Amino acid sequence: MDWSTLLVQATVNGMVVGLLYLLMAVGFTLVFGVMRIVNFAHGEFYMLGAFAAYFITAKAGLPFLATLAVTFIGAVVLGILLEVLVLKPFRQDELNGMITTIGLAMIVQNLALMVFGPDPLSMPAIVRGVTRMGGVVIPTSRLYVVGFALAVLVLLYVFLKHSRPGRALRAVVEDFEIASIQGIRSRIYYPLGFGLGVGLAAVAGSLMAPLFSVSPFVGAAPLLKAFIVVILGGLGSIPGAAVAGMALGLVESYSSLFLNTSTADMLIFVLVIVMLVVRPRGILGQGEA
Amino acid sequence: MQSTTLDTRAAQGSRNNLIAMALVAMLAIAPWFAGEFVQHLAVLTCLNVVAVTGLALISRSGQLSLGHAAFMAIGAYCAALAGNLAGLSFIPALLLGFAFSTRPTFYALALAVAILSTWGLYRLFRQPLGQAIDSVAVNPALAEATGLSVHRIQICCFVAGCAIAAVAGILQSRYIGYISPESFNTSISVGLIIMLVIGGRNSSWGPLVGAIVLTPLPELFRGAVQTQHIFYGAALILILRFMPGGLADLPRRLFTRDQR
Numbered sequence: 001m002d003w004s005t006l007l008v009q010a011t012v013n014g015m016v017v018g019l020l021y022l023l024m025a026v027g028f029t030l031v032f033g034v035m036r037i038v039n040f041a042h043g044e045f046y047m048l049g050a051f052a053a054y055f056i057t058a059k060a061g062l063p064f065l066a067t068l069a070v071t072f073i074g075a076v077v078l079g080i081l082l083e084v085l086v087l088k089p090f091r092q093d094e095l096n097g098m099i100t101t102i103g104l105a106m107i108v109q110n111l112a113l114m115v116f117g118p119d120p121l122s123m124p125a126i127v128r129g130v131t132r133m134g135g136v137v138i139p140t141s142r143l144y145v146v147g148f149a150l151a152v153l154v155l156l157y158v159f160l161k162h163s164r165p166g167r168a169l170r171a172v173v174e175d176f177e178i179a180s181i182q183g184i185r186s187r188i189y190y191p192l193g194f195g196l197g198v199g200l201a202a203v204a205g206s207l208m209a210p211l212f213s214v215s216p217f218v219g220a221a222p223l224l225k226a227f228i229v230v231i232l233g234g235l236g237s238i239p240g241a242a243v244a245g246m247a248l249g250l251v252e253s254y255s256s257l258f259l260n261t262s263t264a265d266m267l268i269f270v271l272v273i274v275m276l277v278v279r280p281r282g283i284l285g286q287g288e289a
Numbered sequence: 290m291q292s293t294t295l296d297t298r299a300a301q302g303s304r305n306n307l308i309a310m311a312l313v314a315m316l317a318i319a320p321w322f323a324g325e326f327v328q329h330l331a332v333l334t335c336l337n338v339v340a341v342t343g344l345a346l347i348s349r350s351g352q353l354s355l356g357h358a359a360f361m362a363i364g365a366y367c368a369a370l371a372g373n374l375a376g377l378s379f380i381p382a383l384l385l386g387f388a389f390s391t392r393p394t395f396y397a398l399a400l401a402v403a404i405l406s407t408w409g410l411y412r413l414f415r416q417p418l419g420q421a422i423d424s425v426a427v428n429p430a431l432a433e434a435t436g437l438s439v440h441r442i443q444i445c446c447f448v449a450g451c452a453i454a455a456v457a458g459i460l461q462s463r464y465i466g467y468i469s470p471e472s473f474n475t476s477i478s479v480g481l482i483i484m485l486v487i488g489g490r491n492s493s494w495g496p497l498v499g500a501i502v503l504t505p506l507p508e509l510f511r512g513a514v515q516t517q518h519i520f521y522g523a524a525l526i527l528i529l530r531f532m533p534g535g536l537a538d539l540p541r542r543l544f545t546r547d548q549r
Contacts, residue, residue, distance in 0.1 A: 089530055095353060096529045099486055102479060103529075106522030110515040 008136045010253045016142055018249020019149040020208050024222045025229035025241040026156065027200030032235055033173035034193030035087070037097040043223030044108040045075055045198040049205025050214045051116060054123045057210075064126045068148065068206055075202030079195035091190065105219075112216040120215035145207050152203055160238070169193055201226075228272055234281050305540060316501065317400055321393055328392050332464055334504040335399035336457050341484045341496035342406040343453030348490050349414070350446035351426035357481050360451040362473035364458030369468055389463075399460055403497075406453060411493040422446060483521055487528050489535025498537045 024046060031039045052071040056062050062070070086104065090097035125141035132138075160166040171179040172189045180186050204222065212218065229248055233240030248268070255264040320331035340361055347354050371377040389395045413419045422442055424432045429439045462468050480503075488499020510517035528535060534542070 086526060095351075096533070098353065099482060100526050100529055102482065103522040103525035106479075106525070107519050110518040110522070114515050114519075 005136060006257065007254075010257055011250065012136060012138055012142075014250035014253030015246065016146055016211070016249070017253060018246040019146060019153075020204055020222065021225045021229050021248055022242055022245030023149060023152065023200055023204035023207070024226035025233065025245050026153070026238055027197040027204075028226040029230050029233070029235065029238060029241050030169075030173070030200070031194055031197035032230065034169070034176075034197075035091070035097065035190060036094050037087075037090075037101065038227075039194075039197065040098065040101040040223070041105040041108060042198065042201050042226060043219030043221075044105050044112075045079070045201040045219075046205035046208075046222045047112060047216060047219035048078075048108070049075060049202030050209040050212075050218055051112065051205075052202065053206035053209040054121055054214045057126070058123050064144075064148075068152075068203060071202050071206045072199045076195040076199040079198035080191040082198075083191040083194040087194070088190075109216055109219065116216055118216065120213035120218075122213050123209045125210050141210055145211060149204075149207055152200070152207075156200070165189075165192070169196075228268060231272055232275055305544065309540070313497070317404075320396055325392065328396055330505050330508065332392070332396050332399050334500050335396070335403040336461050336464070337481070337484060337500035337504050338403040338497055339399075339406050339460070340454050340457035341481050341488070341500050342410050343450040343457070344481050344485050345410060345450075345490065345493075345496045346413075346422075346446050346453065347450035348485060349426055350422045350443045351429065352443055352447060353482070354447070354450070355475065355478050355482070357451075357454050358473040358475070358477035360454040361458030361461065361477075362468070362470065364455030365462035365468045365473070366458075367455070368459040368462050395464055399464070402456065402460065406456075407493070407497050410496070414493050483525055486525060487535055489537030491534060492537035494537040495535050499535065502536060 024042065028039060028042050031037070031042070049071050052074065053064075053067050056067040056070060057064055082104065087097060087100060090100055125139065126144055127140050129140045130137050131140050131143055158166075160170055168179070168184045169189055169192065171182065171184055172186060172193065176186060179189075201222075205218075208222075225248065229241055229244045232248065233242070233244030251268065252264060255267065259267070320328045340357065343360075344354060344357050347357075387394070389398050414423065421432070421437050424435075425437060425439050425442050432442075433439050458473075465472075484499035484503045485496060486499075487503060488497065489495030492498075507514075507517060510520070532538065532542075
C-alpha cells in the first residue's frame with residue numbers, strides 16, 4: 001500500500017471520528033451556552049445512547065433510523081426531566097451546578113454498571129460489505145454512519161436557524177438577560193437546551209455503537225474530546241465546534257500514522273494549553289467571559 | 290437583655306467548640322491504641338485532609354481544580370526521584386533527624402501535617418488576606434473595583450493549594466512506597482472534590498470533616514463498590530441542594546434552629 005492511499009484512508013477515518021467529536025461537542029457547547037455549566041454527565045448520555053442502540057437494534061431488531069429517533073427523543077425527555085428535577089436549583093450557581101453534574105455522571109455510570117455489567121458488548125454492523133472508491137476501501141456501515149451524522153447535523157442547523165424555538169434558543173445562548181427582556185421564556189429554554197444537548201450526545205453514542213464496543217465506560221473518552229473541541233473552537237460557539245471537531249479527528253488520525261497514541265494525546269493537550277494561553281476564546285469564539 | 294442572650298449564645302458556642310475539639314482530639318489519639326488497619330486508615334485520612342485543604346484554598350478563591358491529583362503526583366514523583374537519583378532521603382526525616390519508618394511514628398507525622406494545614410487554613414481566613422480571597426470568590430468585579438488584584442489572588446491561591454497537594458503527595462509516596470501515574474488519575478481528583486463539598490466548601494473545617502467522614506467510608510461498602518459510588522453521587526447532589534455549607538455547617542444549623 002502506498003503513501004497516498006494511506007493518507008486518504010486516514011482522512012476518511014479522521015472524518016468519521018471528527019463527526020463523532022462534532023456531535024458530542026455541539027451538544028456540549030449548547031448546554032454550556034444556555035446554562036453556563038460544564039456538563040460532566042455528557043459522556044454518560046453518549047454511553048446510554050450506545051446501549052440504547054445495542055438493545056433496540058441488535059436485540060429488538062428495529063431499523064436503525066427508528067432506533068436513532070427513539071434514542072434521541074428518550075434522551076431529550078430524560079435530559080428535560082433531570083434539568084427540572086435535579087439541576088433547577090443550581091441555575092444561578094454555576095460552580096455547584098457543575099459539581100452536581102459530576103454527581104449525576106457517577107450515578108448514571110454506576111447504575112449502568114449494575115444493570116449491564118462491566119464487559120464490553122460488540123454490536124453487529126448495520127450493513128455488511130465495503131465500498132471501494134479508487135484505491136480506498138471504506139466499510140459501507142461507516143458510510144451509513146457518516147450519512148446519518150450529517151443528516152442529524154443538517155436537521156439541527158435548520159432547527160436552530162429557521163424555527164422559532166431554535167432561534168429563541170440561540171438568543172438565550174447569546175445573551176440570557178436580553179433574550180428574557182424580549183419575551184423569550186427562559187424557564188422553557190433551560191430544560192430544552194439541556195435536553196437537546198444530551199440528546200445529541202445520545203445520538204452520537206447510537207451512531208458510534210456499531211463501530212466501537214459498548215460498555216458502561218465508553219462515555220469518558222468522548223466527553224474529554226468534546227471538552228477539547230469546545231475549548232479549541234470557543235465555548236458556546238457552534239461553528240467553532242464544527243471546525244475544531246473535524247480538525248481534531250483529522251489530526252488524531254494523521255498523528256496515529258506517525259506517533260504512538262499517548263504521544264499523540266499529549267501533543268493534543270499541549271495544543272489545548274497553548275490555545276488557552278494564546279487565544280482563550282478559541283478559533284471562532286466570541287470572547288465573552 | 291440582649292447582651293445576656295448574646296453572652297449565653299457565645300458561651301454555648303464556645304462550649305460547642307470545646308466539645309468538637311475534644312471529639313477530634315479523641316479521634317486523633319485513638320489510632321495509636323487500635324490495630325494496624327485502623328492506623329492505616331488514619332494515615333490515609335490525614336493525607337486526604339492535607340490534599341483537600343489545598344483544594345479548599347483553590348475553591349475559596351472561586352476556582353475549581355479537576356487536576357488536583359496531578360499536583361500530588363508531582364510531589365510524589367519529585368520525592369521518589371530525589372530519593373532514587375540524588376540520594377536525598379525523605380525530607381522530614383532529614384530535618385528532624387528521625388526516620389518515621391514505623392506506622393505509628395508515620396501517623397504522628399501525618400497527623401502533625403494535617404493539623405498544621407487545617408490550622409493554617411483557619412488562621413488564613415481570619416485575616417484580611419483571607420477575607421480578600423473570599424471576596425474574590427463572591428464577587429470578582431467588586432473585588433477588583435475595591436483595589437484587589439483578582440488575577441494575582443487567584444494565582445497565589447492556586448499555587449499555594451497545589452503546593453499543599455504536593456506535600457500530601459510526598460507523604461503518600463513515602464507511606465505507600467509505590468507510585469504510578471494510575472494512582473493519581475481523574476477519579477482521585479473527583480474524590481477530593483467530593484470530600485471538599487460534603488465536608489463544606491466555605492468552612493475552614495470542611496476539608497477535615499470531609500476527609501474524616503469519607504476516607505473510612507468505602508471500607509463499609511467493600512462488597513458493593515457500585516452502590517457506594519451511586520451513594521456518593523447522590524450524597525453530593527443532596528448536600529449541594531439542601532446543605533450548601535456541607536457537614537461542617539451542620540452544628541451551626543442545628544444550633545440556630547434551636548434558637549428559633
